[in-house]
Amino acid sequence: MKTNKVYLIQADDTLIENAIQNAIIIAPNKKEAVSKFRKELADNEECDQVYDGNFFKCRRLDLTDQHVFIQYGGDTFRFSEVEREEI
Numbered sequence: 001m002k003t004n005k006v007y008l009i010q011a012d013d014t015l016i017e018n019a020i021q022n023a024i025i026i027a028p029n030k031k032e033a034v035s036k037f038r039k040e041l042a043d044n045e046e047c048d049q050v051y052d053g054n055f056f057k058c059r060r061l062d063l064t065d066q067h068v069f070i071q072y073g074g075d076t077f078r079f080s081e082v083e084r085e086e087i
Contacts, residue, residue, distance in 0.1 A: 006061045007033035019049055034058055
């Protein structure tokens, strides 16, 4: 039985107009999450982005870990730089 997991895909590039900066993807694994996100970018007429692992980072979210990930303003940070706050 496949168990779905939750992945956060976040862009490092904020300069692209109409860019998708953050996406939550539910998938059985990281490879499938990236595949679904690539398809969304390709099918989304409002977006000119193409998936490139140099500009997007994908990370599985641990839903048992009670933290809030915060991003300020229009700046995009790598996951290691996003602030985590205890709940």
